[in-house]
Amino acid sequence: MLPEPDSALCRALAEDLAQAGFASEPLRSAWGETADTAIARGLRGPAARALGSRTDPLAVLARLLALGMPQPSEAVTAALPRTRAEGLTRLGLAAIDGTEVTPTAIIRPQSFADDRGSGQWWIASDLDEAALGGALPEDHVLGVGGASLTLAGLQLPTPVRRGLDIGAGCGIQSLRSRRVVGEVVATDVSERALRFTRLNALLNGVPGIETRRGSLFEPVTGEQFDRVVSNPPFVITPRAAGVPSYEYRDGGMQGDDLVAAFVGGVGAHLTAGGVAQLLGNWESRDGRSGLDRARDWVEGSSVALDAWVIERESLDPLSYAELWIRDGGTLPGTPEYASLVDAWLDDFSARGVTEIGFGYLLLRRPSEGAPTLSRYERVPQALDPRTALGSHCADALAAHDRLAGLGDDDLAASTLVVAADVTEARHHLPGVEAPSVIELRQGGRFARTVPADPGLAALVGACDGDLPVGPLIDAIASLLDVEAGELRAELIPAVRELLFTGFLRFGD
Numbered sequence: 388m389l390p391e392p393d394s395a396l397c398r399a400l401a402e403d404l405a406q407a408g409f410a411s412e413p414l415r416s417a418w419g420e421t422a423d424t425a426i427a428r429g430l431r432g433p434a435a436r437a438l439g440s441r442t443d444p445l446a447v448l449a450r451l452l453a454l455g456m457p458q459p460s461e462a463v464t465a466a467l468p469r470t471r472a473e474g475l476t477r478l479g480l481a482a483i484d485g486t487e488v489t490p491t492a493i494i495r496p497q498s499f500a501d502d503r504g505s506g507q508w509w510i511a512s513d514l515d516e517a518a519l520g521g522a523l524p525e526d527h528v529l530g531v532g533g534a535s536l537t538l539a540g541l542q543l544p545t546p547v548r549r550g551l552d553i554g555a556g557c558g559i560q561s562l563r564s565r566r567v568v569g570e571v572v573a574t575d576v577s578e579r580a581l582r583f584t585r586l587n588a589l590l591n592g593v594p595g596i597e598t599r600r601g602s603l604f605e606p607v608t609g610e611q612f613d614r615v616v617s618n619p620p621f622v623i624t625p626r627a628a629g630v631p632s633y634e635y636r637d638g639g640m641q642g643d644d645l646v647a648a649f650v651g652g653v654g655a656h657l658t659a660g661g662v663a664q665l666l667g668n669w670e671s672r673d674g675r676s677g678l679d680r681a682r683d684w685v686e687g688s689s690v691a692l693d694a695w696v697i698e699r700e701s702l703d704p705l706s707y708a709e710l711w712i713r714d715g716g717t718l719p720g721t722p723e724y725a726s727l728v729d730a731w732l733d734d735f736s737a738r739g740v741t742e743i744g745f746g747y748l749l750l751r752r753p754s755e756g757a758p759t760l761s762r763y764e765r766v767p768q769a770l771d772p773r774t775a776l777g778s779h780c781a782d783a784l785a786a787h788d789r790l791a792g793l794g795d796d797d798l799a800a801s802t803l804v805v806a807a808d809v810t811e812a813r814h815h816l817p818g819v820e821a822p823s824v825i826e827l828r829q830g831g832r833f834a835r836t837v838p839a840d841p842g843l844a845a846l847v848g849a850c851d852g853d854l855p856v857g858p859l860i861d862a863i864a865s866l867l868d869v870e871a872g873e874l875r876a877e878l879i880p881a882v883r884e885l886l887f888t889g890f891l892r893f894g895d
């Protein structure tokens with residue numbers, strides 16, 4: 388078990404890492420882009436090869452802490468003059484064996500950028516597949532992966548007082564929350580994970596993260612929070628003999644029951660106006676789509692909630708099974724792989740599962756009155772992983788709230804501005820002057836593309852914050868020679884949608 392982290396030693400380690408320049412960019416330039424992405428796929432050889440025989444502190448720490456490779460103790464102590472090799476062992480991050488230091492955990496730099504600026508954390512977690520050279524143990528504490536970064540980027544940037552991070556793991560979501568949340572309670576079923584959370588909070592000098600052990604909402608009975616975030620263990624796993632159950636990705640329940648339990652229970656832990664953001668999987672069963680089932684969970688919650696649920700991708704049962712069997716380190720072509728595939732397919736077929744969706748859920752307890760937001764959609768397009776979508780989510784919620792109280796006449800009296808990342812694409816049949824397809828496209832946010840007819844395209848093009856929407860529609864109606872009332876009835880709902888999705892914003 389990882390020992391309780393010592394704060395003075397964590398401070399010393401942070402100073403040593405900073406002095407050695409142990410940061411994302413220097414590491415990436417030391418081993419190159421290709422080797423950097425190979426590490427994420429579990430392959431550390433190319434990075435180690437690029438470091439060659441370098442013995443400078445950055446190279447020693449890169450091998451020891453980022454790649455999980457043993458290093459000579461003299462070189463480690465030279466690279467960490469305050470912590471020394473002994474300090475690493477007292478933190479539970481390494482073991483000394485004669486003249487060699489063998490890492491027992493990894494530390495990777497993780498850069499981030501949000502509305503408040505950019506920065507970097509060091510994140511300690513268990514040795515990964517690259518370092519272990521094989522399958523992970525079931526109590527593995529995960530480092531920062533793609534899903535962690537997705538949720539971190541989705542977190543709303545609006546400051547609030549109290550937050551909750553369920554399934555904190557290495558603590559990445561808690562660290563991110565603390566950028567805008569006054570104090571955070573981080574929970575996990577794994578004490579080992581909570582020690583990593585505490586270690587990472589100390590290493591990065593971030594106070595205000597309290598850790599509590601327990602499942603889902605058990606550790607916060609009777610408490611409410613302004614913000615709840617969770618990258619929960621949502622991976623669907625058959626409950627069959629011989630199928631490993633990884634703590635980091637599997638909450639021990641049947642099918643997608645854990646996500647359903649989360650959605651059904653979180654409302655009671657939100658303050659009025661409080662928001663929960665989580666990732667999840669949902670099964671399509673016997674003709675009922677996963678998104679419809681997610682809607683059932685929201686509507687079945689004891690506390691009525693606003694909901695914005697986005698399905699990013701969906702997989703057939705076999706692809707899903709193979710994805711997660713490979714993730715556990717079992718290789719295709721082996722008998723274990725084939726029998727695990729069978730177990731997954733049996734499990735899915737027992738519930739009539741035809742597809743498994745993955746996506747994001749944003750749930751809000753209304754400040755007052757009944758919920759007004761109920762949006763369930765598919766957003767499958769590729770997104771730039773560097774886009775922090777939290778600001779866009781906050782803007783969309785604000786636009787929704789404003790629109791909910793705004794009648795069509797008031798909206799027609801509003802001036803709007805087209806967002807700077809919007810472009811228009813016109814497609815013409817060869818030789819034909821009038822376009823057969825017009826599309827409005829976003830460069831940022833959810834990179835949406837929406838079809839537009841000539842009236843909507845003209846309106847969006849004219850939204851420069853000068854004239855209100857109503858007079859603009861009247862002018863366009865007369866240009867297109869159509870009835871102004873009819874055009875208004877057609878365009879006002881489209882304008883509402885474009886305000887929510889961020890193509891347009893209010894001009895005041």
Ligand SMILES: C[S@@+](CC[C@H](N)C(=O)[O-])C[C@H]1O[C@@H](n2cnc3c(N)ncnc32)[C@H](O)[C@@H]1O
Nearest residue numbers: 535554555556575576577602603618620634635
């Ligand atoms: C996918 S990891 C997320 C870790 C981290 N928050 C992140 O975003 O990278 C899920 C975490 O949930 C924890 N966990 C598993 N079952 C749980 C449960 N029933 N209640 C709370 N946490 C649980 C696991 O130990 C693991 O740390």
